[in-house]
Amino acid sequence: MNIGEKFKNSKTVFSVEFFPPKTEEGARQILRTAKKLKELSPDYASITYGAGGSTRERTLEYGELLRDIFDFEIMPHLTCFGHSREDIEAILCRFESSGFENIMALRGDPPKGSSEFVPHPNGFKHANELVAYIRSRFPRFGIGCAGYPEKHPEAVSIDADIDNLKRKVDAGADFIVTQMFFENSHFFNFVEKCRAAGIDKPVIAGILPALSLKQVMNFKSMCSTEIPDALLKKLGEASESDGAKVGLDWAMAQIEELKSKKVPGIHLYILNRAESAVRLSHVIRGK
Numbered sequence: 352m353n354i355g356e357k358f359k360n361s362k363t364v365f366s367v368e369f370f371p372p373k374t375e376e377g378a379r380q381i382l383r384t385a386k387k388l389k390e391l392s393p394d395y396a397s398i399t400y401g402a403g404g405s406t407r408e409r410t411l412e413y414g415e416l417l418r419d420i421f422d423f424e425i426m427p428h429l430t431c432f433g434h435s436r437e438d439i440e441a442i443l444c445r446f447e448s449s450g451f452e453n454i455m456a457l458r459g460d461p462p463k464g465s466s467e468f469v470p471h472p473n474g475f476k477h478a479n480e481l482v483a484y485i486r487s488r489f490p491r492f493g494i495g496c497a498g499y500p501e502k503h504p505e506a507v508s509i510d511a512d513i514d515n516l517k518r519k520v521d522a523g524a525d526f527i528v529t530q531m532f533f534e535n536s537h538f539f540n541f542v543e544k545c546r547a548a549g550i551d552k553p554v555i556a557g558i559l560p561a562l563s564l565k566q567v568m569n570f571k572s573m574c575s576t577e578i579p580d581a582l583l584k585k586l587g588e589a590s591e592s593d594g595a596k597v598g599l600d601w602a603m604a605q606i607e608e609l610k611s612k613k614v615p616g617i618h619l620y621i622l623n624r625a626e627s628a629v630r631l632s633h634v635i636r637g638k
């Protein structure tokens with residue numbers, strides 16, 4: 352089913368994001384987590400595509416595994432980086448023949464070490480081109496795209512970034528999943544601006560239950576996400592083992608407020624860990 356349909360229901364859609372593991376221990380971890388999350392029946396789960404197209408095979412392999420063994424509705428991510436149109440066509444054919452019905456369409460980031468996104472000479476420069484391609488060649492796919500409540504780091508302004516987001520929606524994206532944020536007002540302002548710009552698709556709040564001060568500082572430098580002083584202080588004062596509890600409480604408060612404002616969906620960046628997701632799923636589902 353097109354995941355976009357799920358947001359038409361009045362209940363908050365609960366989704367989680369996995370990444371394909373690179374090690375044997377990582378493989379055991381994702382399976383342990385999937386087993387625990389299966390009982391929560393998330394409305395869907397997405398699986399990332401590695402920077403620089405580095406997990407092409409593993410995105411498919413783990414996407415199939417999570418779907419076939421644990422019965423998750425899986426949305427694989429796909430990025431443009433390093434791919435020609437022919438590559439993209441071949442990957443989409445494989446996703447389609449494997450039975451996936453939704454794609455998260457992204458431009459992608461360059462691999463570690465290079466700072467600039469250089470499109471493939473016969474590929475796509477921006478995600479709106481990928482969305483348009485999927486919509487015209489694989490019209491049955493539901494399509495998700497990325498939104499940035501605090502603007503994409505390369506964008507000159509939030510308004511310019513929202514104009515570019517509208518290009519993705521106009522090209523055929525069915526819903527928007529946001530970058531993580533720790534301050535809800537950024538999300539609410541973003542949704543307001545989207546609506547003013549004529550973007551009428553569901554905007555799904557991306558929430559990361561933080562684990563430690565070091566981790567959030569990494570995300571701050573990668574994604575330019577604001578870390579509120581109160582969260583910084585609490586994480587700074589927490590012992591190594593208490594960081595996850597601080598992050599969980601913070602995410603819980605965020606989710607309660609988001610739910611009170613009737614967000615259509617909450618997407619948890621679980622980093623292949625189950626503990627916080629289990630607790631947060633109860634808040635999202637109101638149980």
Ligand SMILES: Cc1cc2nc3c(=O)[nH]c(=O)nc-3n(C[C@H](O)[C@H](O)[C@H](O)COP(=O)(O)OP(=O)(O)OC[C@H]3O[C@@H](n4cnc5c(N)ncnc54)[C@H](O)[C@@H]3O)c2cc1C
Pocket residue numbers: 398399400401402403428429430456457458459460476477478479496497498503504505506507511512513515516518519528529530531557
């Ligand atoms: C929910 C989510 C999931 C993600 N999953 C992955 C993943 O699995 N793998 C991965 O490698 N990365 C992933 N990313 C990161 C993402 O690839 C990067 O943020 C990337 O830098 C931008 O991707 P995009 O699809 O938003 O690109 P775009 O929409 O192309 O935007 C990139 C920049 O270009 C500008 N822009 C967009 N369209 C145009 C246009 N037509 N003309 C001029 N400027 C334009 C935008 O304003 C923005 O500054 C994810 C991000 C999010 C929020």
